[in-house]
Amino acid sequence: MLGLFWLGIAAAQAGELKPIPLPPAQTDGGKPLMQALKQRQTIRELKPQKLPVQVLANLLWAGFGVNRPENGHRTAPSAMNSQEVDLYVALPDGLYLYEAKPHQLKPVLDHDLRAKTSRQPFATNAPVVLIYVADLPRLTKAKPEQREFYAAVDTGFIGQNIYLCCASEGLATVVYAPDRAPLAAAMQLRPEQSIILAQAVGYPKQ
16 A cells, blocks of 8 residues: 555656657667767757757667666676666656666656756756766665765766767767755655766757
């Protein structure tokens, strides 16, 4: 009964948002790796132009998607394969959680949280803001005092994948530290969930 109660709360929080199924990532395209590395850079001036769903699908899969379906392993490494970092996706219509195995966006909240990650223009203008949240108890094999360290390292791997995908797709991106406490409250995170970083993504202003 308690589980049904919490499911009811989650449904109310998500409002009328529906899950967004993503098309399979286009894994046979893009720029060669060395060219993407050459063009990798931070760009803070972003357009508010919406990303096509295929581009968003490519981006999320590149970041931390499943690249070995037979065992559920991902495009970025994680400490002891804990897969403790979740990608929350802040869009203009609401907050979603990227679910890697079904490759879809699960609705979480039905309001725009992008400005709560930063008041700077790159966050408020970006069509997509990724929020990296570590669910620390998943690091079962790590000592409690080391879990934040591992989560930060694993977030760095994912963020670099996003950077390289942006270079390949002609997108702009910037990583930044949000004001964690108020953002965690707005996202209604559990105490054991820790916000590591945020990353804004969009098309560069010409």
